[in-house]
Amino acid sequence: MRINQYISQAMAISRRETDRLLKAGRITVNGAVSELGQMVSPDDIVxxxxxxxxxxxHSVYLALNKPAGITCTAAPHIEGNIIEFVNYPERIFPVGRLDKGSEGLILLTNDGELANxxxxxxxxxxxxxxxxxxKTFSDEFxxxxxGGVQIPKAFTKPCDVKRVSEDEFLIILTQGLNRQIRRMCRAFxxxxxxxxxxxxxxIELGELPRGEWRELTDEEVEELKEQLGM
Incomplete structure (x- = not known):
């Protein structure tokens, strides 16, 4: 794995803290100062x-079907935080965010590089x-x-949108603006x-029941990393 991931997991620190240690030259691999992104194996001495x-x-990769009302934070003082809800026996953290009022798929991991x-x-x-x-909407909507929507402080990128029913649609986003979908709909x-x-x-939600989680398969993780260029 990359040295950044190794240090982040071993010391339970953030990616930013890990990079700071590496840039300061405080990390060595087999006696030589490590570089950002350097690969390490189990035989290397760090x-x-x-x-x-x-x-x-060991690396943990989970898929959770988050219920509405759960907050995507690792902060223990936040009631209804996602870490407390999942109650996994090892240190993990959510990948990105999903609004408290939203539900569905969110990933949790201890792999800081993948999450980043x-x-x-x-x-x-x-x-x-x-x-x-x-309420129901038209094909014009x-x-x-x-085609892209003007929302406060931003214009969203064009995206794929497909009608499912008279009041439901599927949308595929490639950007992550805060409360983007809700603001796009509100604009109309x-x-x-x-x-x-x-x-x-x-990674698909599939038939995973609301409030439950599963471990990603090796094949899912491998394909995910391939898409991420890892």
Missing amino acids: RMDGKPIENKV AIAHSDHGHEKEYLVTLD IANMA GYTVTKLERVRIMN
């Missing part, structure tokens, strides 16, 4: 300030949502949503009554 660092943490790669909206990774509105006079994420890149 040290910080001359003291050995052993990574005993997915969370960066400028990488153009697809996320798909099933949206229910407070679908076309307007797909609609209110979102239900927002469910059903896919993140190659």
Whole structure:
């Protein structure tokens, strides 16, 4: 794995803190100062300030069908935080965010490098949502949503939008503006009554029951990393 991921997992610190240690030259691999992005194997000897660092943490990749009302934060003082809800026996954190009032697919992991790669909206990774509105909509609404929408402080990128029923549609986004879908719909006079994420890149929600989680398969993780260029 990359040295950034190794240090982040072994020391239970953020990617930013990890990069700071590496840039300061405090991390060595087999006696040589490590570089950002350097690959390490189980046989390599990694040290910080001359003291050995052993990574005993195995990578965890979970898919959760988040219920509405759960907050995507690891902060223990926040009631209804996602870490407390999942109650996983090892340290993990959510990848990106899903509004408290929204539900559906969210990933949790201890792999800081993967989480960072997915969370960066400028990488153009697809996320798909099933949206229910407070009233029926026209085909013109679908076309307007797909073409890009002026919302406060931004104009959204063109996206794929497909009608599901008279008041439901599927939308695929490649950017992650705050409350983007709700604001896009509001621009045309609609209110979102239900927002469910059903896919993140190659990971699909499928039949996973609301409130439950599962481990990603090796094949899913491998394809996910391939799409991320890892």
